[in-house]
Amino acid sequence: MEQTESIPTTAGHTATAVPVTVAYGDGIGPEIMDATLRILEAAGARIKTETIEVGEKVYLSGNTSGIDKSAWDSIRRTKVFLKAPITTPQGGGYKSLNVTTRKMLGLYANVRPSIAYHPFVDTKHAGMDVVIIRENEEDLYAGIEHQQTDEVVQCLKLVSRPGCERIVRYAFEYARQYGRKKVTCFTKDNIMKQTDGLFHKVFDEIGAEYPDIEQEHWIIDIGAAKLADTPEAFDVIVTLNLYGDVLSDVAAQIAGSVGLAGSANIGAEVSMFEAIHGSAPRRAGQNVANPSGLLQGAIQMLVHIGQSDVASKIQNAWLKTLEDGIHTYDIFREGVSREKVGTSEFADAVIARLGQQPTNLKAVAYSSAGSLNLKMPERKPAAQKELVGADVFMHWRGTNPNELGEKVSAVDGGKLKLSMISNRGIVVWPTGFPETFCTDHWRLRFKPEAGTPINNADLLNLITRLHEAGIEFIKIENLYRFDGKEAYSLGQGQ
Numbered sequence: 015m016e017q018t019e020s021i022p023t024t025a026g027h028t029a030t031a032v033p034v035t036v037a038y039g040d041g042i043g044p045e046i047m048d049a050t051l052r053i054l055e056a057a058g059a060r061i062k063t064e065t066i067e068v069g070e071k072v073y074l075s076g077n078t079s080g081i082d083k084s085a086w087d088s089i090r091r092t093k094v095f096l097k098a099p100i101t102t103p104q105g106g107g108y109k110s111l112n113v114t115t116r117k118m119l120g121l122y123a124n125v126r127p128s129i130a131y132h133p134f135v136d137t138k139h140a141g142m143d144v145v146i147i148r149e150n151e152e153d154l155y156a157g158i159e160h161q162q163t164d165e166v167v168q169c170l171k172l173v174s175r176p177g178c179e180r181i182v183r184y185a186f187e188y189a190r191q192y193g194r195k196k197v198t199c200f201t202k203d204n205i206m207k208q209t210d211g212l213f214h215k216v217f218d219e220i221g222a223e224y225p226d227i228e229q230e231h232w233i234i235d236i237g238a239a240k241l242a243d244t245p246e247a248f249d250v251i252v253t254l255n256l257y258g259d260v261l262s263d264v265a266a267q268i269a270g271s272v273g274l275a276g277s278a279n280i281g282a283e284v285s286m287f288e289a290i291h292g293s294a295p296r297r298a299g300q301n302v303a304n305p306s307g308l309l310q311g312a313i314q315m316l317v318h319i320g321q322s323d324v325a326s327k328i329q330n331a332w333l334k335t336l337e338d339g340i341h342t343y344d345i346f347r348e349g350v351s352r353e354k355v356g357t358s359e360f361a362d363a364v365i366a367r368l369g370q371q372p373t374n375l376k377a378v379a380y381s382s383a384g385s386l387n388l389k390m391p392e393r394k395p396a397a398q399k400e401l402v403g404a405d406v407f408m409h410w411r412g413t414n415p416n417e418l419g420e421k422v423s424a425v426d427g428g429k430l431k432l433s434m435i436s437n438r439g440i441v442v443w444p445t446g447f448p449e450t451f452c453t454d455h456w457r458l459r460f461k462p463e464a465g466t467p468i469n470n471a472d473l474l475n476l477i478t479r480l481h482e483a484g485i486e487f488i489k490i491e492n493l494y495r496f497d498g499k500e501a502y503s504l505g506q507g508q
């Protein structure tokens with residue numbers, strides 16, 4: 015690392031300080047960051063902070079991304095970013111800093127532990143201790159959306175093999191590093207056989223390299239129901255972006271500890287650590303906010319940079335503070351809590367307990383493995399790819415699929431013949447039900463006679479014929495076989 019320096023530690027010897035970029039954020043951000051950094055310092059964290067400005071002030075100065083070049087430079091130099099929550103100003107035009115940071119820096123894994131601290135913090139699920147590891151860059155969050163007809167818009171769900179391999183391997187390695195016993199995969203591959211199917215397949219492939227870890231797959235709907243009802247049945251969950259986004263909030267909420275949860279956004283080079291909550295502007299400047307969420311993010315950071323000794327010391331002191339009933343207002347409960355404290359006093363209480371272990375809650379001893387050294391996915395040899403047809407989508411305001419079928423069949427010609435029409439995925443021609451509701455967005459599937467090879471020129475020929483007959487297409491998707499296997503979905507009802 016370029017930016018290291020020797021600093022005295024609390025133990026009296028010198029150690030290399032790891033540079034960390036810090037953003038104090040907005041609202042309650044500065045107070046909880048101050049509390050967190052005081053605890054880290056008192057615990058002997060071997061870090062050297064570089065402060066950057068991101069968020070509201072930067073947005074309001076006219077920078078729609080909320081972050082300027084010097085801040086990017088710092089994050090890219092230190093590669094470790096501890097970020098307090100920020101306020102995204104009201105009104106359009108401001109880009110989410112979190113989404114921008116994740117995408118620009120390739121932070122592909124979002125790691126969120128949701129843990130119950132029963133009986134000291136109110137929870138519906140006393141035994142809950144789940145970590146959700148969510149793919150952070152792909153899926154519907156690639157944000158590729160288009161309006162295609164008067165009535166239909168689409169969002170492209172992109173799932174890549176390297177993307178699946180990285181997140182699934184991360185989940186298994188994380189489970190090993192943190193001594194967790196089971197990894198559960200959530201997908202909806204009974205419906206989305208290509209996208210979610212790939213995620214599940216990669217889970218099975220990579221899982222085979224981790225025979226020491228129990229593994230299972232759940233369809234997301236029943237899996238989510240089980241998670242909400244019996245979270246103690248799960249340990250580590252790995253899933254796609256959208257499902258993970260929704261489920262990690264549900265998990266944090268039912269653990270009873272939204273204000274106590276941190277998260278890590280991990281990339282191959284850079285990683286970002288934060289609380290899961292926002293900047294709570296109405297609580298700002300009153301010394302009441304709970305700094306625990308950001309502290310939990312900072313503890314994940316310390317494990318990541320190889321300072322698990324300090325991370326364990328802080329976590330155990332923090333657990334002891336919770337046990338001793340020293341609580342901020344958000345978790346304070348008459349009869350359980352002993353003392354209602356502010357942000358700063360809570361930090362003082364944790365500092366006073368550094369070196370102590372919890373007596374009721376389970377003490378931690380994090381592994382000293384440091385950041386997970388994951389092998390990058392290797393590109394596989396190209397499959398044998400064979401063009402076997404095309405789905406041509408069109409905008410047509412008619413309502414009778416038979417009329418469209420006749421019109422298109424009259425001009426399809428060439429090697430490609432109309433084999434099926436569907437509307438919103440449901441087959442409506444050559445067979446179908448009059449009850450099926452149709453929009454103005456139609457998919458026409460063209461295939462050659464069995465055994466007739468086709469290439470892109472045949473598709474261009476088809477499109478030209480359709481155009482000349484006044485049939486306007488809005489997009490075309492080629493149909494392929496990969497290594498002899500059809501790699502596209504059938505129409506529903508086909």
Ligand code: NAD
Nearest residue numbers: 098099100101102273291292293294295297303304305344
């Ligand atoms: P919020 O998480 O800021 O607040 C929700 C509720 O939780 C509030 O009632 C608040 O009082 C309470 N709360 C949150 N953190 C707390 C803490 N540490 N201690 C005690 N109570 C706490 O969510 P919001 O009100 O929807 O959003 C406020 C702002 O934060 C918005 O501008 C939003 O865009 C932003 N935000 C930022 C991030 C981030 O930077 N990662 C995440 C979410 C929201």
